[in-house]
Amino acid sequence: MATEPRPLTLRDVSEASGVSEMTVSRVLRNRGDVSEATRTKVLEAAKALGYVPNKIAGALASQRVNLVAVIIPSLRNMVFPEVMSGISRELEETDLQPVVGVTDYMPEKEEKVLYEMLSWRPSGVIIAGLEHSDASRAMLKASGIPVVEIMDTDGTPVDCAVGISHRRAGRMMGRAILKAGYHQIGFMGTKMPLDHRARKRFEGFTEVLAKEGVEIMDREFYSGGSALAKGREMTAAMLERTPELDFLYYSNDMIGAGGLLHVLDQGIDVPGRIGLAGFNGVELLDGLPRRLATMDACRTEIGRRAARIIASRVADPDAPVESVVELTPTIDFGDTLERS
């Protein structure tokens, strides 16, 4: 028996069941009234044949696509899988489905991915960040579908935004550190042109220090490689170079954890001699010898809220919308930010 290369169509189910295509379609979509008898006939035929509906044709005919485009910089940074899981969980309540596109932090790739996704005419877009190329912003505006920019609220959204203010987060951490009595502060993070949110945190941070007449004493930026190892290396180098430092602020928890491991290895008193803090509240790191001070960026919640906005606007295009939802991150002092 040769395999049938042609995929099955509604017509095949119609013929197999002796019911019109139209009614078969109704049964398969649970739409309109269909008698129990024909309903079973149709479902049996469909199952027996192994029919899988063709959403392409369905979408074209109905002008509706139950997909939500989610555009994020990376899947390897744990932050985004967490946002994704918030989105998925929320969309599971609806008949919408998330589809992920990854930009690798590159504006040109973002543009390309966005174009590709929009060409499938999704019901909505969730996209990380507020910084996009002009072309990307134009596409988003012209798409006519709900767009939620996530993670960040420092800027003007195309449509609406859900996130935290990274500038504010930087300020909060700066204040907490000063208040604990640290003044000789070093900073380590990713190369920032790539990462607007890290940049904004840094700006908020230095702003608060400046107000108290404190300046960052040393700084170092990295890109690529294992973050844990990088954190170790950079920390070792920085303490060598600037031994008087009494606090190290890291732009993410992974390098912070690397730094923490180095400092503990050296037998340095934490947080007495040196305090440390990171950013993101990575659960992954819960088993470390000490809990790194950090700040929760509300990742899952951001995903949920963004998805909820899309869902409500799909259900009712005139639903009222807050254009910016700013969540409030909280500092977790852990074991590395308190003068003994």
Add this chain to the structure above:
Amino acid sequence: MATEPRPLTLRDVSEASGVSEMTVSRVLRNRGDVSEATRTKVLEAAKALGYVPNKIAGALASQRVNLVAVIIPSLRNMVFPEVMSGISRELEETDLQPVVGVTDYMPEKEEKVLYEMLSWRPSGVIIAGLEHSDASRAMLKASGIPVVEIMDTDGTPVDCAVGISHRRAGRMMGRAILKAGYHQIGFMGTKMPLDHRARKRFEGFTEVLAKEGVEIMDREFYSGGSALAKGREMTAAMLERTPELDFLYYSNDMIGAGGLLHVLDQGIDVPGRIGLAGFNGVELLDGLPRRLATMDACRTEIGRRAARIIASRVADPDAPVESVVELTPTIDFGDTLERS
């Protein structure tokens, strides 16, 4: 000026440029010969209008969809983002695009996700594991598109498979441990009904030990929570319970790292008094105080090879195919597997 709610169509571009729809379509797809003059006219009109083609209509008309469905258990386990990046990098050479579906390790959800994705008529499927429900296998078979089952080669693929033999991996590690002189062995891992590959490694592992008359002395399984913290807790509990253990084999690197941190904290001599090994070669952990012995599961390579198979079969349906590509993992002894 009211915003136009209707998305633009080819016809709009055609009218704006004074060129027939067909020729506009040709320009936009770079197909067939079009004079330079009309080409520019069309491109200008399209750009000016902000036209984004409708792939749904295109796919329906051409019966071709340049999507590859990638179905994986989770995005939060670093293994899968790594596989994804292998897939993406390979597909970037083609005009195919990956689309991810997540099953949360649940067969019923796998079935649902698979059905949803197949209903978009993708050009191929890459799916994790060889264990699927009958319905899922039936769908895959009936789809008539190339299907690559990844990660695992211990079993019979629907179409073809790329991965490693986890049974063999378990055996390799078992042999290495015995050869190093350890005999009092404890095992920690995920609850296995969820995780076939971990189960197979465990089976291979115990099989080799049994041959030498060695039996696992203690074992513990977990699910959920921070793996690092779990590894710590389980290790503490197990060493308390069974202090004579001289080796701890973990089903993944994260819990292994937790165990390692605990053991080092206790000032236990590693690998003299106790050896440890994990599985997966997680780069993330590179900055730990000691490098955990582990085994590379060839994740990126698996992604690349799988994508390459799909791409070649899309280009030529009769392309020759090896039905099973078994890659060979290598043991990395790190600093935790060698008798001093």
Add this chain to the structure above:
DNA sequence: GTGAAAGCGCTAACAC
């Protein structure tokens, strides 16, 4: 409760 006709926006195939 069910069916027939028209068409969603694009492309294949062919004509010119």
Add this chain to the structure above:
DNA sequence: GTGTTAGCGCTTTCAC
């Protein structure tokens, strides 16, 4: 090099 025609497989609309 460019245009015309006929569908892709569904759903909408309306008639029965």
